[in-house]
Amino acid sequence: MNVISHSADGFRNLKNTHIEAHPSMNIIFGENAQGKTNIIESIWLFTGCYSFRTHKNNELVCENSDEARAKLRFFASEREQTAEMKIGKTKDIILNGVACESPRAMMGKFRAVVFSPSTLSVIKGSPGERRKLVDVALSLIKPNYAVIMSRYLRTLNQRNALIKKINEKQYDLNILDTWDDALASLGASIIRYRLEYIEDLGKKSSEIYSGISSSKESFAVRYSFGKTTEIDGNTDIKQILINELHSTRESDLKKLYTSAGPHSDDLIVTLNGRDARIYGSQGQQRSCALSLKLGEASVMGGLTGEEPVVLLDDVMSELDEGRQKFILNYLDSWQVFITCCDPSTLMRSENGKVFEVTGGTVSER
Ligand SMILES: Nc1ncnc2c1ncn2[C@@H]1O[C@H](COP(=O)(O)OP(=O)(O)O)[C@@H](O)[C@H]1O
Ligand SMILES: [Mg+2]
Incomplete structure (x- = not known):
C-alpha cells in the first residue's frame, strides 16, 4: 500500500499543500507549530479511524474556514485509488467517486500505522x-x-x-x-x-x-x-x-x-x-x-x-543514534512519512524525498 499524492486545504493550518510522495522515505521537516503533525493527521484520517489527537470535527477545520478538504491518491488492492475528504460539521469521504456511508467505510481500504508522541x-x-x-x-x-x-x-x-x-x-x-x-x-x-x-x-x-x-x-x-x-x-x-x-x-x-x-x-x-x-x-x-x-x-x-503506510510523528527526537539507526533500517519494507525538526539525522537515508513545512505550506527540497 502506497500514498501516491496527498493534498489538503483548510485542514487546521494547512493551505493548499501538495505532496507527490516517494514510494519509500518521505521526510517532513520544519520548525515547531508549522503543520508537520497536521499533514500526518490528515493522511491518517483516510484510514477511517478517528484522529489520534481529537474526536471533534471542528478542531480539524481551519479557524477561518467553514470546511477542510483533503485528497489522497493511493495504491492499494493492486490499483490506483482516490479518496476525497470534506470536513465541516460532518466528515464526508468519497472513495473512487462513490460517497462512503461514513468515514468508517474506509477501514481496510487504506491502511496505515501511526506513531505520535x-x-x-x-x-x-x-x-x-x-x-x-x-x-x-x-x-x-x-x-x-x-x-x-x-x-x-x-x-x-x-x-x-x-x-x-x-x-x-x-x-x-x-x-x-x-x-x-x-x-x-x-x-x-x-x-x-x-x-x-x-x-x-x-x-x-x-x-x-x-x-x-x-x-x-x-x-x-x-x-x-x-x-x-x-x-x-x-x-x-x-x-x-x-x-x-x-x-x-x-x-x-x-x-x-x-x-x-x-x-x-x-x-x-x-x-x-x-x-x-x-x-x-x-x-x-x-x-x-x-x-x-x-x-x-x-x-x-x-x-x-499488503504493507501499511507508516506514519511517524516526532519519533526520532528522543532516541540515541544506535536506536535511530536500527529504526531507519527496520523501516525499509514500508513507505514512511516521518516528521522531524532537524532533517540532518534522517538524511542518512538517501532513498527518499524531503519536504519542508512553513506556516502551513509545503515545499519539496
Ligand atoms: N483548527 C485550526 N485552525 C487553524 N490553525 C490550527 C488549527 N489547529 C491547529 N492549528 C495550528 O496548527 C499549528 C500546529 O501544527 P502542527 O502540525 O501540530 O505543528 P508541528 O509542525 O509542530 O507538528 C499551530 O500553529 C496551530 O495553532
Ligand atoms: Mg508536531
Whole structure:
C-alpha cells in the first residue's frame, strides 16, 4: 500500500499543500507549530479511524474556514485509488467517486500505522489507551472487528441504561439475563480476535524490542481478561463472561455501570516477566511503545498481504543514534512519512524525498 499524492486545504493550518510522495522515505521537516503533525493527521484520517489527537470535527477545520478538504491518491488492492475528504460539521469521504456511508467505510481500504508522541505514553497510560492500540489495528486488519465492536458497545450502553432503571426499581434484576447473553456472545468474539492478534503482535514486537534496545531483556505482551489468567483454545470465553456478568451484578447496580467484559480488559507488557508499566524506566517504556507500533505494522502487512503506510510523528527526537539507526533500517519494507525538526539525522537515508513545512505550506527540497 502506497500514498501516491496527498493534498489538503483548510485542514487546521494547512493551505493548499501538495505532496507527490516517494514510494519509500518521505521526510517532513520544519520548525515547531508549522503543520508537520497536521499533514500526518490528515493522511491518517483516510484510514477511517478517528484522529489520534481529537474526536471533534471542528478542531480539524481551519479557524477561518467553514470546511477542510483533503485528497489522497493511493495504491492499494493492486490499483490506483482516490479518496476525497470534506470536513465541516460532518466528515464526508468519497472513495473512487462513490460517497462512503461514513468515514468508517474506509477501514481496510487504506491502511496505515501511526506513531505520535502520545503513543509514547501507551505503556504507562490507562488500560483504555492500550485497548485502543489493539482495537484500531484490528479494525484496519479485519473491518468486521469494528462492526462487532460497535454492536458490543451499543449493547453495553443498553445494559448500562437498564441497570439505572433497575436501580430506580422500574425493572427486576432478572431482566438482565437476555442482555448478558447477547453481551457475552459479542464480548467473546472480541476477545478471540484480540487474543489471536496479540499472539502475533507479541512475537514481532519482542524481536523488534531486542533490536531497538540491543538488550537481553525479554519483552512479552499478553492479554489480561477479567479475572481469568489461563486461556487456551478450549476455554469457553462466553461462559466465563456470563459468569462474570452474573457475579458482578450487585456491584454493577451500585456503580450504575457494567464492570466486566472486554471494555475493561488490559494489555500487559512485561520485560523479563515484570510489568513494564510499573517497573520500566522511561527509556524502556519508549522502546516498548515503539516495538509495539512497528510490530503492528509488521503484523498488519502479514495478515492483509499488503504493507501499511507508516506514519511517524516526532519519533526520532528522543532516541540515541544506535536506536535511530536500527529504526531507519527496520523501516525499509514500508513507505514512511516521518516528521522531524532537524532533517540532518534522517538524511542518512538517501532513498527518499524531503519536504519542508512553513506556516502551513509545503515545499519539496
Ligand atoms: N483548527 C485550526 N485552525 C487553524 N490553525 C490550527 C488549527 N489547529 C491547529 N492549528 C495550528 O496548527 C499549528 C500546529 O501544527 P502542527 O502540525 O501540530 O505543528 P508541528 O509542525 O509542530 O507538528 C499551530 O500553529 C496551530 O495553532
Ligand atoms: Mg508536531
